[in-house]
Amino acid sequence: MRTRTRSSLLATGALVLAVLAAGCGSSTDDKPLAADELRGSTIVVASHDSWAMSDDVMAKFTEQTGIKVKIATNGDAGALTNKLVLTKDDPIADGVYGIDNTFATRAIDEDVLTQYAPLVSPAAIAPFRLEGQTKSFLTPVDYSDVCFNVDDAWFAENKVTPPATLDDLVLPKYKGLTVVPGASTSSPGLAFLLATIGAYGEDGWKGYWQKLLDNEVKIDAGWSDAYEVDFSAGGGKGDRPIVLSYSSSPPFTIPEGGTKPTTSALLDTCFRQVEYAGVLKGAKNPIGMQKFIDFMIGDDFQAALPDNMFVYPVNTAIKLPAGWAEYAPTAKKPISVPAADITKNRTAWLRDWRDLTTR
Amino acid sequence: MPRRSLLATAALAAVPLAVLGAFFLYPVAGMIGRGFWPDGSFDPGSVLEVLGRDRVHRVLWFTVWTAGLATLLAVVLGVPVAFALHRIRFRGQGFLRTLIVVPFVMPTVVAGVAFRQLIASSGPLGGLHLDGTPTAIVAALVFFNVSVVVRTVGSFWEGLDRRTEEAAAALGAPPLRVFATITLPALFPVIASAASVVFLFCSTSFGIVLTLGGLRYANVETEIYQLTTQELDLQAAAALSVLQIVVITGLLAFSYRVRRNAPAVSRAAGRLRRPGLHDVPVLVWSAVVIGLLVTPLLTLAHGSLRVDGRWSLDNYRALQTTGDDNALLVTATSALVRSFEVAVQAAGLALVLGTLVAFLVSRRPRSRWTRRASGLFDGIFMLPLGVSAVTLGFGFLITLDSPPLDLRTSSLLLPIAQAMVALPLVVRTVAPVLASIDPRQREAAASLGAGPLRVALTVDVPHAWRALVAATGFAFAVSLGEFGATSFLARDDAPTLPVVIFRLIGRPGAENFGMALAGSVVLAIATGVAMLLVDKVRAGAVGAF
Numbered sequence: 001m002r003t004r005t006r007s008s009l010l011a012t013g014a015l016v017l018a019v020l021a022a023g024c025g026s027s028t029d030d031k032p033l034a035a036d037e038l039r040g041s042t043i044v045v046a047s048h049d050s051w052a053m054s055d056d057v058m059a060k061f062t063e064q065t066g067i068k069v070k071i072a073t074n075g076d077a078g079a080l081t082n083k084l085v086l087t088k089d090d091p092i093a094d095g096v097y098g099i100d101n102t103f104a105t106r107a108i109d110e111d112v113l114t115q116y117a118p119l120v121s122p123a124a125i126a127p128f129r130l131e132g133q134t135k136s137f138l139t140p141v142d143y144s145d146v147c148f149n150v151d152d153a154w155f156a157e158n159k160v161t162p163p164a165t166l167d168d169l170v171l172p173k174y175k176g177l178t179v180v181p182g183a184s185t186s187s188p189g190l191a192f193l194l195a196t197i198g199a200y201g202e203d204g205w206k207g208y209w210q211k212l213l214d215n216e217v218k219i220d221a222g223w224s225d226a227y228e229v230d231f232s233a234g235g236g237k238g239d240r241p242i243v244l245s246y247s248s249s250p251p252f253t254i255p256e257g258g259t260k261p262t263t264s265a266l267l268d269t270c271f272r273q274v275e276y277a278g279v280l281k282g283a284k285n286p287i288g289m290q291k292f293i294d295f296m297i298g299d300d301f302q303a304a305l306p307d308n309m310f311v312y313p314v315n316t317a318i319k320l321p322a323g324w325a326e327y328a329p330t331a332k333k334p335i336s337v338p339a340a341d342i343t344k345n346r347t348a349w350l351r352d353w354r355d356l357t358t359r
Numbered sequence: 360m361p362r363r364s365l366l367a368t369a370a371l372a373a374v375p376l377a378v379l380g381a382f383f384l385y386p387v388a389g390m391i392g393r394g395f396w397p398d399g400s401f402d403p404g405s406v407l408e409v410l411g412r413d414r415v416h417r418v419l420w421f422t423v424w425t426a427g428l429a430t431l432l433a434v435v436l437g438v439p440v441a442f443a444l445h446r447i448r449f450r451g452q453g454f455l456r457t458l459i460v461v462p463f464v465m466p467t468v469v470a471g472v473a474f475r476q477l478i479a480s481s482g483p484l485g486g487l488h489l490d491g492t493p494t495a496i497v498a499a500l501v502f503f504n505v506s507v508v509v510r511t512v513g514s515f516w517e518g519l520d521r522r523t524e525e526a527a528a529a530l531g532a533p534p535l536r537v538f539a540t541i542t543l544p545a546l547f548p549v550i551a552s553a554a555s556v557v558f559l560f561c562s563t564s565f566g567i568v569l570t571l572g573g574l575r576y577a578n579v580e581t582e583i584y585q586l587t588t589q590e591l592d593l594q595a596a597a598a599l600s601v602l603q604i605v606v607i608t609g610l611l612a613f614s615y616r617v618r619r620n621a622p623a624v625s626r627a628a629g630r631l632r633r634p635g636l637h638d639v640p641v642l643v644w645s646a647v648v649i650g651l652l653v654t655p656l657l658t659l660a661h662g663s664l665r666v667d668g669r670w671s672l673d674n675y676r677a678l679q680t681t682g683d684d685n686a687l688l689v690t691a692t693s694a695l696v697r698s699f700e701v702a703v704q705a706a707g708l709a710l711v712l713g714t715l716v717a718f719l720v721s722r723r724p725r726s727r728w729t730r731r732a733s734g735l736f737d738g739i740f741m742l743p744l745g746v747s748a749v750t751l752g753f754g755f756l757i758t759l760d761s762p763p764l765d766l767r768t769s770s771l772l773l774p775i776a777q778a779m780v781a782l783p784l785v786v787r788t789v790a791p792v793l794a795s796i797d798p799r800q801r802e803a804a805a806s807l808g809a810g811p812l813r814v815a816l817t818v819d820v821p822h823a824w825r826a827l828v829a830a831t832g833f834a835f836a837v838s839l840g841e842f843g844a845t846s847f848l849a850r851d852d853a854p855t856l857p858v859v860i861f862r863l864i865g866r867p868g869a870e871n872f873g874m875a876l877a878g879s880v881v882l883a884i885a886t887g888v889a890m891l892l893v894d895k896v897r898a899g900a901v902g903a904f
Contacts, residue, residue, distance in 0.1 A: 049862060052686065071688070075846070079588040083756060086393075086591075090760045092767060184585055185569070218491065221569050224864040228872050229475045235872030239480045252868050256667060347590050355414070358575050 033285045039066030043288040046093035046280075048080045049073045052308040053301075061295045067288045077103055077187050077275075085110045088281065095289030097141065097277040097296070102190055104130055104138055104276055105343040113137045113278040114286065118294050124316045125297060128274050130339060138276035141296050142311040145247035145331045146191035147270040148178075151233040153262040154241035163242065165268050166199055170211040179218040179230040180244040182357070184350050186222045187273070192244050193353055194342065195271035198335040209356055219357055233263045248310045248328045261327050270331035275311065367811060372719055372736065375712040379740060381764060383779050386754025387600070387746055393757065394597020402594075409598040415582075419602075422578040425493060426561035429500035433557050434550060436501065436648045437508030443645035445513030447638060448631035456513075457891045459506040459652055464886040466842040466857035467503070467566025469879040472864060473655040474499050474571060476662060483658065493576060499567045502652060504557045511553035512546060517631075519545060534637060548617040555614040559607060559745050565843050579603055584749045600750050607745035611738050619734075656883060663876035667869075674870075674877035682863060683870040691859055691878050695885075698839055698855040704774035705781060705838040710831045712778070713785025716740050718819070720786070721793035740786055743779045751776065752847020770853070776844045781834035788830040792823050825896050832893035836886040856882050 033041055051071055062068055072093055074080045081103040084096060088110065099107050107113060115136040128140035148169070150162040163169055169178055183193035196205045218240060220226040227245055230238035233253050247270060250261040277296055279289045295301055302313035306321050312330055320328075395403055409415060444456050462470065476482050478489040489495045519542070527537045565580045572581065579599050586596040634642060666673045677683075678691040687694075720737040743751075755776065759766045766772045796819065804814045842857040854862070856878060863875035 049865070052688065075588060082588055082591045083753075086753060087756055087760070092756065184589055219575070220491075221572065222865065224472075224866075225475060225570060228864065229472070229479050235869040236476055236479060236482075239485075347592070350589070351414075358417075358577065 032283065033287065035287050038285075038288055038291070041066075041285055041288055042068040042070055043095065043285045043292055044070045044072055044093040045289070045292065046072050046074055046080060046084065046096045046098075048077050048098040049075060050309060051098065054304055054308060057300050057304045060300055061292065064295070065288075065291050067285075067291060069292060078190075081107050081112075084112045084280065088112050091280040091282045093280060094283035094285045095277060095279050095292065097275070099138065099276050099278070100187065101130075101272075101274045101276075101339050102187070102194065102342050102346070105134060105339045106346075107278075108134045108137045109343060112281060114281045114283075116279045116286075116290050116293065118290075118297060120294070121297055122315045122317065125314045128314045130276075134339070138278040139293050139297060140274050140314045141277050142302075142305050142309065142313055143272055143274045143330075144311040145265075145267075145270040145272055145334055146188045146195070146244065147247045147331065148266040149231075149233075149243050149245045149249050149263050150266060151231070151241035151263050154232045162266075164266055166196065166208070169217075169242070170208070170215050172215070174215065174242065176216040176218075177240050178212070178215070178242040179220060179226045179238070179240040181223045181226045182219050182221055183353050188223050188244055188246070189219075190350075191271040191273055193349065194337045195269065195335045197349065198271065198337045206352065206356060209353070213357065246310065247330055248306070248312070248324070251323045251327045254323070254327075265328070267329065267331045268333075270334045272331065272334035272336060274314070368719065371715055375715045375740065376736075378712055379779070379782075382755075382759075382775050383743055383746075383751065386758045387750055388754075389758035390593075390750045390754035391597045391600055394593040394595075394600075397594060405594050406598045406601075409595040410602070412595075415595075415599070418577050418579060418582045421493075421576055422562050422580075425497055425500065425576075425578065426558050429497045429504065429561045430554050430558040432497070432501045433504045433508050434554050437505045437553075438512055438546075438550065439641045440505070440645040440648050441509045441513035441516055443638075443641055444509060445517045446631060447634045449634055453894055454891075455649060456510075457887060457894050459509055459649065460836075460890045461656065461883055461887045462502050462652055463504070463506045464836040464840045464890070465503075465883055466840045466860065466879075467564065468570060468842050468857065468861050468864070469659070469840075469875075469882065470499065470503065470655065471566055471570030472875070473659040473879070474502070474567075477655055477658045491571075491575060495571050496568055496576060499571055500561045500564060502655065503564070503567070504560050505648065505652065507557050507560070508550075508553045511556070512549050515549040516546060551617040552614045555610050555617075556744070559610050562606070563603065563745050563747065565748060580747055580749075583747045587749050587753055596750070600747055604742070604746060607742065608738065610745070611741045615734055615738060659876055659883070660880050663873065663880045666873060674873035675881075677870060677874045678877055678881065682866070682874055683868040686863055686866040686868070686871045686874075687859055689854065689859075691856065691863075691874065694854055694856045694859040695878075695881065697853045698857070698882075701774050701777065701855055702835045702838040704771075705777035706831050706835040708774060708778035709781040709785045709834040709838075710827065713740075713782050713830060713834070714789055714827060716782075716786045717789035717793055718815070721790045721796075737786070737790075741783045744783045748780075748843030749847055751779070751844055755848060772848055773845060773855070774838075776848060777838040777841045778834075780841055780844055781837045784837060785830040785834050788833060789823060789826045792826040793819060796822050828896045829893045832889050832896075836889040836893075839886050839889065840882060 051073055058069055074083050074092075077098055077100045080096070081099055083092065084107060091112075096107075096113075116139070117136045118139060121139075125140055128143060129135050130138060130140075148163070152162065155162040160173065163171070163174055168174065180192055181189040183189040193205075196208050199205075200208045218226075218230060220230060223245065226243050227234045227249075229236040230240045231243040231245075232238050232241045234243070245265075247265040247267065250263045250265055253261040253263045255262065277293045279286050279293070283289055297315065299315070299318065302315045302318045305311050305313045306324055312320070395401060395406055397405070440459070444452060444459075474495065475490065478484045478487065478495055480488070480490060489498070523545075524537050524541050527541050528534070532540070562578065563580050564578070565584065568576060568578045568581045569584070572578075577585065579602070583596050583599050583603075586592045586599070663674050664670055664672070678695075681687040681690055689697075716736070720733050722733070755772065756767060758764075759772070766775070800818050801814050804818055805811075809817065840857060842861065845855060845858060846861065860875045860878045860882070863871045863878065
């Protein structure tokens with residue numbers, strides 16, 4: 001009997017230990033690297049899954065500074081921010097790239113970042129900066145406009161005038177033609193929800209969504225489901241000619257041997273997403289990350305952004321690739337919602353939205 | 360019982376327990392702990408408050424009814440197929456047995472896309488208007504899990520003693536009556552066990568509900584994901600996780616109970632007979648079911664071979680590149696190589712741990728107490744089947760950050776996480792075979808002076824080596840397609856193929872989408888080949904629970 005209890009004690013002991021250990025965690029604090037130790041050091045940059053950058057550009061940074069960059073991708077912008085919040089006592093990286101204006105103030109409020117503002121920064125960047133106190137925590141790197149795209153070929157074929165504004169989308173003639181990714185599962189979806197809040201106000205957005213639902217809008221989980229399965233000009237050749245995507249999507253629909261895209265973006269329906277980079281509190285190599293932020297707003301990195309990540313460089317003086325200027329113009333007057341309001345109300349808005357759409 | 364052997368048993372049990380504790384229980388406990396101790400003070404009230412929310416009730420109800428319906432359908436569809444593939448003999452049977460397992464080991468995200476292509480209003484089944492309905496979700500759940508029923512029931516049925524049935528038939532009972540009065544009661548424990556496992560898989564499915572549910576529908580798993588990643592509402596996530604664990608523990612206990620009452624699998628399978636005329640309905644039924652299973656796979660293959668409306672292999676050639684506009688950080692082929700590496704490591708780890716567990720739980724317990732302990736031990740290792748991958752992934756991040764377990768950035772994290780997922784499958788494959796060994800053989804060996812190790816080597820291993828090989832292959836295939844836990848771990852510059860496919864799906868450009876389809880086909884073939892090799896070993900019950 002005594003021996004029997006021994007084996008069970010071992011087993012329960014292991015479990016108890018596991019549960020106890022989960023309650024307390026300690027981390028060893030390494031001293032941050034000093035400026036003269038940077039050559040040969042590495043920085044880890046936490047990013048979202050859409051990170052892409054050509055090897056040549058990254059090699060240039062390593063050449064200039066002697067610092068190697070390791071990218072760790074962590075889901076979408078929301079998941080990335082929340083991961084950083086969860087692990088702030090012992091950060092998973094030195095810096096972050098890809099927190100956007102819908103999550104920026106949450107990261108700052110949660111005390112995830114340290115202040116850093118590049119000494120040299122092109123004047124063109126200023127309008128993209130965050131407001132007031134929060135400005136020095138995050139440096140804007142690029143922006144994109146989340147807008148509706150229409151399949152011009154479909155509308156020409158069916159002899160229907162394409163819509164132009166958010167108001168148009170609830171008209172009976174566009175019944176069952178629209179597909180959007182959901183606000184709670186995708187970042188463009190959240191941007192569209194914010195666009196409706198910006199356009200129709202705190203009191204009006206639910207009414208607008210109700211009309212959209214009555215007009216048989218289809219809500220998918222992610223951008224890819226919407227664009228690649230349901231959109232009539234996407235990879236899956238779906239049956240809905242109106243989709244929520246980006247202002248930079250049309251150039252991708254230029255057919256083989258053609259010169260013009262078969263789709264266009266509705267520039268009056270856009271919400272602007274700005275993506276930022278920042279240094280994490282408790283980073284092992286903060287100076288290395290600062291140097292990388294300087295590099296990200298430099299010409300080489302900025303010029304490579306459109307082709308690699310389908311976004312526009314914040315330095316608007318940079319020349320865009322062929323086709324972009326013509327077929328992927330940005331919105332003149334994007335709809336916006338102040339970043340602090342977003343942080344304050346995001347959860348409530350999303351819950352209301354979910355209750356409205358998931359009947 | 361000699362004291363030494365008991366100590367040895369305890370030592371053996373400690374190894375897998377320690378690993379499971381460190382890489383599963385500890386991270387999950389850490390994540391749930393954050394929910395219960397929000398600001399360092401214990402606050403269970405707010406967790407309980409979550410369970411009163413209307414939305415939570417809706418989510419729970421949806422989870423239960425979809426999983427229940429899918430389970431019922433999987434049983435109704437699967438049992439006749441089990442008969443066709445395991446009780447009668449025809450050409451190409453081995454291939455079909457393998458084919459039906461492919462859905463089970465496919466990455467859910469890939470299957471989700473294949474399904475959506477099939478039922479989207481522009482797809483071949485568009486006329487049924489299934490897209491975005493609960494029907495589509497249930498259909499996909501059935502698609503994934505039919506093979507569990509077929510294999511579990513089939514492998515048992517194969518070894519079922521035919522003499523009782525033959526006697527009943529000789530006494531003049533018509534085939535249906537024989538089935539209803541003799542076969543079905545004998546199969547019942549196995550069907551119940553398979554059903555409870557299927558229910559467990561269905562109620563914790565993540566990728567399917569996320570891709571097919573649009574947003575109208577959420578189950579407990581996707582809700583935990585939402586609450587954790589988007590809202591950072593850890594209390595609500597913890598409440599749901601705890602609820603999930605409670606339900607799963609109940610299910611596992613039930614499954615264990617019915618399994619225990621089932622007679623041991625006889626390894627000497629009876630000779631299979633050629634199909635006769637009266638088997639036609641069952642064969643037609645099976646053909647229809649297998650047809651339904653193959654359709655999404657064919658849609659995938661068809662899509663991968665079409666470029667701009669003509670047949671082409673360009674999508675496959677593209678796998679050697681990083682995609683259109685450098686959509687990927689590495690080429691898809693190098694991701695495949697990485698997938699293989701991880702799968703080999705994960706399968707190796709799962710095999711070592713799983714064999715230890717199987718060895719321990721398959722010993723005939725001598726007293727009620729040891730039987731209880733053995734059941735508990737068995738159950739603990741089944742837990743990874745039903746704990747949210749999100750909880751585990753995030754748990755890794757917040758708990759494995761200090762020595763000696765500073766693994767957050769280690770390349771070993773991925774194989775370890777996948778081994779945890781594959782572990783229950785290994786245990787379920789190996790344990791029945793070990794349990795079916797006549798204990799008298801071991802006793803004879805021991806009385807002739809063989810030590811416990813020698814007994815294991817001369818009695819257990821010769822009996823069980825096929826099952827071990829098979830379990831390894833199975834763990835390998837599962838790991839190759841694993842997406843849930845993998846997607847929540849911080850991925851460095853060496854992603855696996857399922858992750859790459861998911862990324863490609865999320866990028867604009869028809870080339871990237873075609874490449875994703877091609878990658879999915881490659882993955883499906885790789886897992887299929889792994890399963891085919893497993894079946895070649897004729898191990899019996901792989902993929903059976």
